Amino acid sequence: MAREMLKGNVAIAEAAVRAGCEAYFGYPITPQTELLEYMSSRMVELGRVFLQAESEVAAINMVYGAACAGVQVMTSSSSPGISLMQEGLSYIAGSEVPCVIVDVMRGGPGLGNILPSQSDYFQVTKSAGHGDFHPIVLAPASVQEAIDFTMLAFELAQKYRHIVIIAADGQIGQMMEPAELPPMKDYPLPRPNWALTGANGREKNVITSLYLNADEEEAFNNRLQKKLALIRSVEQRSDEFATDDAELLVVGYGTAGRIAMSAVQLAREKGLKVGLFRPQTLYPFPEQRLSELAEQVDMCLVVEMNAGQMIEDVRLAVKDSIPVEFYGRMGGNIPMPDELLRVIERYYAYSAVLA
Amino acid sequence: MQEEFVFSGFGGQGVMFAGQLLAYTAMDEGLEVTWIPSYGPEMRGGTAHCFVVISDRVIGSPLVAHPTNGIIFNKPSFDKYEPLVAKGGRLVVNTSLVTQKSLRDDIHVIEIPATDIAYEIGDQRLTNMVLLGALLRDHPILSLEALKQALEAHIPNHRRNLLEKNYQAIARGAERIYA
Numbered sequence: 156m157a158r159e160m161l162k163g164n165v166a167i168a169e170a171a172v173r174a175g176c177e178a179y180f181g182y183p184i185t186p187q188t189e190l191l192e193y194m195s196s197r198m199v200e201l202g203r204v205f206l207q208a209e210s211e212v213a214a215i216n217m218v219y220g221a222a223c224a225g226v227q228v229m230t231s232s233s234s235p236g237i238s239l240m241q242e243g244l245s246y247i248a249g250s251e252v253p254c255v256i257v258d259v260m261r262g263g264p265g266l267g268n269i270l271p272s273q274s275d276y277f278q279v280t281k282s283a284g285h286g287d288f289h290p291i292v293l294a295p296a297s298v299q300e301a302i303d304f305t306m307l308a309f310e311l312a313q314k315y316r317h318i319v320i321i322a323a324d325g326q327i328g329q330m331m332e333p334a335e336l337p338p339m340k341d342y343p344l345p346r347p348n349w350a351l352t353g354a355n356g357r358e359k360n361v362i363t364s365l366y367l368n369a370d371e372e373e374a375f376n377n378r379l380q381k382k383l384a385l386i387r388s389v390e391q392r393s394d395e396f397a398t399d400d401a402e403l404l405v406v407g408y409g410t411a412g413r414i415a416m417s418a419v420q421l422a423r424e425k426g427l428k429v430g431l432f433r434p435q436t437l438y439p440f441p442e443q444r445l446s447e448l449a450e451q452v453d454m455c456l457v458v459e460m461n462a463g464q465m466i467e468d469v470r471l472a473v474k475d476s477i478p479v480e481f482y483g484r485m486g487g488n489i490p491m492p493d494e495l496l497r498v499i500e501r502y503y504a505y506s507a508v509l510a
Numbered sequence: 511m512q513e514e515f516v517f518s519g520f521g522g523q524g525v526m527f528a529g530q531l532l533a534y535t536a537m538d539e540g541l542e543v544t545w546i547p548s549y550g551p552e553m554r555g556g557t558a559h560c561f562v563v564i565s566d567r568v569i570g571s572p573l574v575a576h577p578t579n580g581i582i583f584n585k586p587s588f589d590k591y592e593p594l595v596a597k598g599g600r601l602v603v604n605t606s607l608v609t610q611k612s613l614r615d616d617i618h619v620i621e622i623p624a625t626d627i628a629y630e631i632g633d634q635r636l637t638n639m640v641l642l643g644a645l646l647r648d649h650p651i652l653s654l655e656a657l658k659q660a661l662e663a664h665i666p667n668h669r670r671n672l673l674e675k676n677y678q679a680i681a682r683g684a685e686r687i688y689a
Contacts, residue, residue, distance in 0.1 A: 160543075185549070186549060269549065330546040332544045332569070333543065413570045413571060413572075414570055414571040414573075416571075491575040493575055494575070
């Protein structure tokens, strides 16, 4: 396959098509609207379902319905729209049906603005809705990863009957870079045996998130937690750059992660032993590898486009064995490589004193 | 090798497409490249801009504080980006719409009345191609031939009838520097 110049939003949409997405329900919101726009023609061209709902609340409940019927289904939105979807997300998690959600994050809280942000880390990883659950969260840092993670999202959603959120941001959604699309997957997949497909000639299936009996609700929650424990043990993913001899470890994901890579390259050119750890799954957080690295480095510097959210997971992973410092920008501001380099230089000097 | 380009002007001047075409050219030549537009509220008045980064290795940030090249379509863009171009960098200025002179002595300034030239060819929307021609003639990081090939490969079908005029605009931009 040849490399094509693709915009992040469009790349995610076409990857979803190739992963076997049978139905898309959504509502426009900047900075993800190109995704919905692309789906509006592409899905129809292929005879699949595209529906622009009257709101995000409607869209997520359409996703819920289609998922119950065993259909490979997706929606996409941006921060305020995801907030509107949270009730539906909780019902979907409580019903254990698979779906893929794309969140192209923008500045908040409230209406905020349309610029890139990572201020919904807590929302997508820890509080996607009421009740004890975490979605699987994938954080692409490039258009190629946006494609690869969209393919992976459909796989993981089916495998675990679980919500998978692709947590991108305005920059990943809006930028273009060369990337390679995978071939079209077999379509459509056979309906899973748990799906509501009409019970003619077989035992009826029941999909519900309602357990009025405390013991039944607890048994369900135990099953859900067992599934999440399995996900935590086998689905942690991360990428690294120049970590071999690193003394200062920069930790960042998505857009902040790729900008941090530029800053780490600049630091290396100056002879500083700095490395980058880039979580690709935000849930499960890649704590296994990070805790290994924590034994080798003197300090972690967490870089996010928020006030400091992932830093809590970094601290849990390194268990206070080394200092964990933070640098963040907010409001849709994106840190620049030379700005990060100055921060790195400051903490590098500090970590050398500690060592 | 890494070079950064900011293209900046009014909406409708072909700012975004100029950046995209440079990005397509870089991709077709086997280089790493990123393109990112401004998509904020500044699109409704003031300047619209896009950043292109071209490199021979994986690109981290698609944005930089001090790009090595500025391609300036109008006055507000001159005011915003002339001071930000990296030392030793290059500024291509559309003098049809920018009357002031750069006072910096640490950058290379190329002045070209791109919109006037575009009018002469018959369409002011060719301003962007004139500027690209001037840029690549002065800084042959990519060849004019590769630029034309990328244009032919990626121009939308409903604009294909304008291909010849686009080539003319690129050529006029390129010859102007040494005229």
